[in-house]
Amino acid sequence: MTTLFAEISMSLDGYVAGPNPTLDEPLGEGGEGLHEWGFALKEWREPHGREGGETNASSEVMAESLARTGTAIMGRRMFSGGAGPWEDDPKAKGWWGDEPPFHHPVFVLTHHERDPLTLGETTFTFVTGGIESALDQARQATDKDVAIAGGGQAIQQYLRAGLLDELHVNVAPVMLGGGVRLFEDTGRPDLELIGAVDAPGVTHLSYRVLK
Numbered sequence: 001m002t003t004l005f006a007e008i009s010m011s012l013d014g015y016v017a018g019p020n021p022t023l024d025e026p027l028g029e030g031g032e033g034l035h036e037w038g039f040a041l042k043e044w045r046e047p048h049g050r051e052g053g054e055t056n057a058s059s060e061v062m063a064e065s066l067a068r069t070g071t072a073i074m075g076r077r078m079f080s081g082g083a084g085p086w087e088d089d090p091k092a093k094g095w096w097g098d099e100p101p102f103h104h105p106v107f108v109l110t111h112h113e114r115d116p117l118t119l120g121e122t123t124f125t126f127v128t129g130g131i132e133s134a135l136d137q138a139r140q141a142t143d144k145d146v147a148i149a150g151g152g153q154a155i156q157q158y159l160r161a162g163l164l165d166e167l168h169v170n171v172a173p174v175m176l177g178g179g180v181r182l183f184e185d186t187g188r189p190d191l192e193l194i195g196a197v198d199a200p201g202v203t204h205l206s207y208r209v210l211k
Contacts, residue, residue: 002146004135004158006166009038009171010170011171011172011175012172018176023091030174033174037200040053041058065168068144070143072148073138073154075108077153080095085112093117096119100119104142105141107127109134125137132163166206193207
């Protein structure tokens with residue numbers, strides 16, 4: 001069976017998004033600072049249609065994550081920042097324009113039905129049947145691993161349900177002081193450290209979730 005893994009950036013004080021998110025600042029105040037380590041990488045820039053980029057110790061970490069991913073699952077807020085009916089959502093096509101960077105099927109957790117949306121090489125399927133239904137569909141669509149692309153609340157749901165196999169946390173030297181905590185209402189998950197990589201502006205920590 002394919003592995004379900006989540007990868008997310010976290011501040012030193014435990015937040016994966018800052019306070020007061022808006023359409024202009026979907027990651028909240030200071031939230032973009034969690035991802036500065038990745039924005040300059042060649043491996044990040046290429047899927048986003050950008051040239052150039054740096055190579056450092058984070059490059060192999062990101063390249064391995066991209067190579068193993070066959071499908072992805074994300075929460076509604078990760079997709080658009082919205083929460084209500086799709087016709088009222090100002091970002092109903094997502095944050096990424098006509099060429100999203102995923103290039104594989106993406107399954108979006110939502111309470112509101114919607115037909116699949118294809119943009120470029122990415123098809124978004126909107127799942128109203130819950131996290132297990134999304135995982136079943138994501139696994140059926142690939143023979144590779146399934147990634148939870150975010151946000152923090154989606155990861156929390158899979159962690160609470162005992163469905164997550166691996167958790168990869170990119171710890172950035174940032175203090176946010178508020179926002180969304182990665183381990184909010186998740187109890188005390190039993191994690192086994194399986195890897196650690198120090199890189200410019202980030203430390204990559206990999207854990208196996210013990211069932």
